Amino acid sequence: MGSQARIGIIGAGGWLGKAFSQSIVEAGIADAEALTLSYRSAKPDVLPSATWTKDNQLLVERSDVVIVSVRPEDFPAVRVSAQGKLVISVMAGVTLEHLARHLQTDRIVRSLPNGAAEVRSSYTPWVASEAAGEEDCRIAQAIFESCGTSDRLATEADIDYFTGLTGSGPAFPALLAAAMMNHAVARGINRDVARRGVNALLVGAGRLAELRADCPNDLVETFMAYRGTTAAAMDAMRAAGIDDAVGRGLDAAFRKSIAMGHADAEAPQPTASA
Ligand SMILES: NC(=O)C1=CN([C@@H]2O[C@H](COP(=O)(O)OP(=O)(O)OC[C@H]3O[C@@H](n4cnc5c(N)ncnc54)[C@H](OP(=O)(O)O)[C@@H]3O)[C@@H](O)[C@H]2O)C=CC1
Ligand SMILES: O=C(O)[C@@H]1CCC=N1
Numbered sequence: 032m033g034s035q036a037r038i039g040i041i042g043a044g045g046w047l048g049k050a051f052s053q054s055i056v057e058a059g060i061a062d063a064e065a066l067t068l069s070y071r072s073a074k075p076d077v078l079p080s081a082t083w084t085k086d087n088q089l090l091v092e093r094s095d096v097v098i099v100s101v102r103p104e105d106f107p108a109v110r111v112s113a114q115g116k117l118v119i120s121v122m123a124g125v126t127l128e129h130l131a132r133h134l135q136t137d138r139i140v141r142s143l144p145n146g147a148a149e150v151r152s153s154y155t156p157w158v159a160s161e162a163a164g165e166e167d168c169r170i171a172q173a174i175f176e177s178c179g180t181s182d183r184l185a186t187e188a189d190i191d192y193f194t195g196l197t198g199s200g201p202a203f204p205a206l207l208a209a210a211m212m213n214h215a216v217a218r219g220i221n222r223d224v225a226r227r228g229v230n231a232l233l234v235g236a237g238r239l240a241e242l243r244a245d246c247p248n249d250l251v252e253t254f255m256a257y258r259g260t261t262a263a264a265m266d267a268m269r270a271a272g273i274d275d276a277v278g279r280g281l282d283a284a285f286r287k288s289i290a291m292g293h294a295d296a297e298a299p300q301p302t303a304s305a
Contacts, residue, residue, distance in 0.1 A: 036060055036061045036065065036095060036096060036170060037065050037066075037067070037093060037094045037095045037096070038055060038060070038061045038065065038066055038067075038068075038094055038097075038098065039066070039067040039068070039069070039090040039091060039092075039093060039094030039096070039097045039098065039101050039220075040052050040066070040068050040094070040097075040098045040100055041069045041087050041090060041097065041098070041100060041101060041109055041111075042069065042070075042099065042100035042101035042102075042105075043068035043069055043070060043075065043083075043100065044070035044071070044072070044073070044074075044075040045100055045101070045102075046146060046149065046153070047075060047100045047121050047144060047146075047148055048068070048098075048100040049075065049149075050148035050149045050151075050153075050178055051098060051100065051121075051148065051177075051178060051271075052066055052068055052077070052078055052081065053078065053142075054145070054177040054178035055150065055174060055177055056078065057151075057177065058173070058176075058177035060170075060173055060174060060177055063078045063080040063081045064080050064081070064082075066078065066081040066082070067081070067082045067084060067089070067090045067093040067094055068081050068082065068083050068084070068090075069083070069085060069086070069087050069090045070083060070084075070085060071085065071101075071105075071204075079171055080099050085107055087110075087111045088111045088112070088194045089124070090111075091111050091116060092110070094116065095116065095117065096116070096118075096119065096170060096171075096174075097113050097116050097117070097118045097119070097134075098118075098119045098120075098121065098174070099118060099119070099120045099121070099122060099134075100121050100122070100128075101122070101262050102122070103122045103123055103124050103125055103291055104282050106122060106125055106133070108153065109133075109190055111134065112134070112135045113134040113136045114135045114136055115136060115138075116136050116138065117136075117138045117139075117140070117163065117170070117171070118130060118134050118136055118138065118139050118140070119139075119140045119142060119166045119171050119174065120139065120140070120141050120142065121142055121143065121144050121199060122293065123127075123143065123194050123288060123291050124191075124194065124287070124288045124289075124290070124291025124294075125141070125291070125292070126141070126185060126187060126292045127139050127158070127160050128164075129292070131160065137161075137162035138160065138162050138163045138164070138167055139159070139160040140157055140158070140159050140160075140163055140167065140168070140171040141154055141157065141158050141159075141160075141161075141162060141187065141190055142155050142156065142157035142158075142171070142175060142176070142181075142190075143155065143157070143190055143193055143194050143197070143198040144175065144179070144198070145197055145198050145199075145200055145201050146201050147179065147201055148178040148179060151177075151178045151179060152178075152179050153175070153178050153179035153180075153181075154178070154179055154180055154181070154182075154197045154200075155175035155178075155179060155181040156181065156182050156183075156184045156189065156190060156193040156197065157171060157172075157175065157181060157182075157183055157184065158183065158184050158185075158186065158187055158189070159171070159183070168183070180283060184217065189220055190288075191285055191288040191289050191292070192281075192285050192288075193283050194279060194284060194285070194288040195280070195281045195282075195283070195284020195287075195288065196284075198284075199284050202236075203277070203280070204233055204236075205233075205265050208229045208230070208232075208233050212225050212226060212229045215228070215229070222280045277297065
């Protein structure tokens with residue numbers, strides 16, 4: 032398909048939809064003119080030379096590749112037939128089987144990017160249905176790598192696990208940073224100073240991880256080896272159960288993703304129409 036790929040994004044006005052549409056154009060996978068983008072409420076003020084529409088069936092007809100980027104609870108209302116088309120889903124918890132049944136195509140890639148797609152730094156694991164061919168997988172991977180890095184995983188259960196690990200993942204350093212900021216403010220530190228300091232350390236820690244490419248355990252051991260303030264803090268955090276808390280969080284996300292898939296399976300069959 033190369034630079035002539037015709038790509039449609041259902042839900043292109045949202046966080047991930049906007050990130051994908053822009054990164055696809057930036058990476059030269061498709062020109063803006065070859066994109067058909069759908070929205071539900073307000074027409075977004077980006078990529079004016081793309082075709083914007085509220086008609087998802089029209090979008091499918093104008094596209095070779097259809098990316099579905101609505102929230103899972105809005106998916107049942109997306110009533111289109113994508114017969115013969117490659118569909119790429121970024122939705123949490125929606126299974127390959129449900130996607131195939133609802134959209135009437137067996138060429139499916141199920142993926143789970145993360146919010147860092149906005150800054151072209153997502154990590155996007157994905158799986159493909161049996162009927163998705165080599166070229167389908169190649170274009171899907173090119174799309175994911177236009178906004179970060181990606182890996183093809185072995186099973187759908189792996190996708191359900193990675194939904195928490197890396198899909199929800201950017202929220203977890205944010206949770207730690209919020210706890211640190213709340214602690215500093217409670218200690219009487221000026222809120223703006225605390226915010227600048229904590230945001231700067233998040234960015235710095237990310238860049239350090241990128242530069243060193245160490246296993247996180249190695250980085251922790253490097254800090255522990257000082258046997259100083261950092262080790263004192265980490266020992267106290269571990270004694271308070273940080274490893275257990277993180278494990279419980281990841282298990283909860285995995286269970287939620289599986290439960291969303293089961294809810295789909297029990298949902299009534301849609302009637303396909305524009
Ligand atoms: N954000 C994240 O970090 C991640 C999100 N995901 C998954 O990606 C998907 C999208 O998430 P995100 O971008 O954050 O969500 P958003 O709510 O930001 O975007 C969803 C968009 O879909 C639009 N929409 C809903 N129904 C339709 C429809 N029938 N036709 C056209 N557009 C429609 C919404 O419009 P309106 O303005 O009317 O609401 C909204 O703009 C979700 O399924 C989520 O599970 C996966 C990994 C990470
Ligand atoms: O929280 C969610 O359900 C979505 C999927 C992963 C990140 N956001």
